[in-house]
Amino acid sequence: MQNGSIIEVKNLTKTFGKFTAVDNISFNVKEGEIFGLLGPNGAGKSTTLRMLSTLAKPTSGTAIIGGYDIVKNDTEVRKLIGIVSEKMIMYNRLTAKENLWFFGSLFNIPKDVLRKRIDELLELVQLTKFKNAQVGTFSTGMRQRMNVVRALLNTPKVLYLDEPTLGLDPQSSVEIREFVKKLNRENGTTVIVTTHMMVDADLMCDRIAIVDHGKIEALDTSVNLKKQFSGANATVIKLELSNLTPEIIATIQELHCSDSVTQEDSTHLKILVHGEEAFDSIIDAIRSKGGKITSMENLQPTLEDVFLHITGHQVRDSADQKMPMAEHRGPFARQQSRIR
Ligand SMILES: Nc1ncnc2c1ncn2[C@@H]1O[C@H](COP(=O)(O)OP(=O)(O)OP(=O)(O)O)[C@@H](O)[C@H]1O
Numbered sequence: 001m002q003n004g005s006i007i008e009v010k011n012l013t014k015t016f017g018k019f020t021a022v023d024n025i026s027f028n029v030k031e032g033e034i035f036g037l038l039g040p041n042g043a044g045k046s047t048t049l050r051m052l053s054t055l056a057k058p059t060s061g062t063a064i065i066g067g068y069d070i071v072k073n074d075t076e077v078r079k080l081i082g083i084v085s086e087k088m089i090m091y092n093r094l095t096a097k098e099n100l101w102f103f104g105s106l107f108n109i110p111k112d113v114l115r116k117r118i119d120e121l122l123e124l125v126q127l128t129k130f131k132n133a134q135v136g137t138f139s140t141g142m143r144q145r146m147n148v149v150r151a152l153l154n155t156p157k158v159l160y161l162d163e164p165t166l167g168l169d170p171q172s173s174v175e176i177r178e179f180v181k182k183l184n185r186e187n188g189t190t191v192i193v194t195t196h197m198m199v200d201a202d203l204m205c206d207r208i209a210i211v212d213h214g215k216i217e218a219l220d221t222s223v224n225l226k227k228q229f230s231g232a233n234a235t236v237i238k239l240e241l242s243n244l245t246p247e248i249i250a251t252i253q254e255l256h257c258s259d260s261v262t263q264e265d266s267t268h269l270k271i272l273v274h275g276e277e278a279f280d281s282i283i284d285a286i287r288s289k290g291g292k293i294t295s296m297e298n299l300q301p302t303l304e305d306v307f308l309h310i311t312g313h314q315v316r317d318s319a320d321q322k323m324p325m326a327e328h329r330g331p332f333a334r335q336q337s338r339i340r
């Protein structure tokens with residue numbers, strides 16, 4: 001293991017025919033870290049996790065998990081990991097306990113140890129009183145807690161969570177986040193979590209890799225990503241206009257210096273801009289359409305601002321998005337993909 005890294009990803013690539021879903025990515029995850037893969041739909045997050053869990057074979061490159069190669073030592077790797085994936089199967093007609101017993105039996109765990117572990121884990125996620133209820137009757141939040149418990153049956157050193165809070169209400173999302181943090185803190189479990197929820201990435205992760213089109217576009221702590229954003233001559237401004245019109249918004253969107261424009265209410269706009277001339281260009285554009293600016297404020301960038309600056313505003317998974325990118329944009333490079 002290198003510098004306390006429990007996961008070393010080396011030039012990992014996955015292609016499906018001519019389409020490259022994961023494009024030569026390399027990164028390390030330290031032991032005991034919560035590491036986030038943050039990216040839009042189709043960025044390659046799940047495919048990366050599938051390779052790191054030995055469920056999919058890399059086209060090229062590899063990763064070393066706890067000293068074992070995901071390609072050459074897949075059996076050893078599987079003993080170290082637990083995965084909560086997007087589509088987990090639970091048997092609706094079996095009770096919580098029966099499901100866990102079934103999945104736990106797939107590991108080589110002595111029966112008495114497994115029995116105790118199931119009880120402890122159900123207690124940990126507050127499902128003890130539902131242990132004899134059929135899983136089919138559970139809410140989405142309860143099912144997700146079951147999925148997490150299931151991934152923990154073999155006490156993995158590394159836990160992968162693929163979109164763990166997708167479809168959950170705020171209460172259940174907080175619960176899952178807090179549980180993962182507790183597990184990480186108390187057991188030292190290393191976690192890789194994929195998400196496109198900014199709040200998850202911001203509140204859970206020690207470091208975040210922003211991925212898009214199969215590449216890592218930026219990798220750092222949330223605080224540093226925000227600092228780099230400001231350092232890259234990008235900023236967030238909030239404008240108040242007494243006569244805000246759709247035409248004014250469209251004009252700002254057309255400007256080269258504006259990365260995204262969000263209308264907050266009938267008079268306020270939030271604009272992500274970059275470049276030294278940005279303020280002048282925006283003020284000129286607004287005046288040219290007869291707009292009257294009544295106040296202007298510089299805001300601290302949020303992780304979402306950083307994310308949109310890096311990945312752009314274009315909705316993913318349309319057919320043209322499957323075409324290879326013409327060029328690789330470096331971190332914090334100017335976006336080509338704005339709403340037109
Ligand atoms: N088995 C497959 N065959 C062909 N294409 C695939 C396959 N699996 C994934 N892809 C494509 O690879 C790309 C990356 O998919 P992946 O599921 O890894 O994205 P993701 O970042 O997890 O997205 P989401 O946020 O929607 O879950 C997508 O364009 C997807 O359509």
Ligand SMILES: [Mg+2]
Binds near residue numbers: 045046047086162
């Ligand atoms: Mg996915």
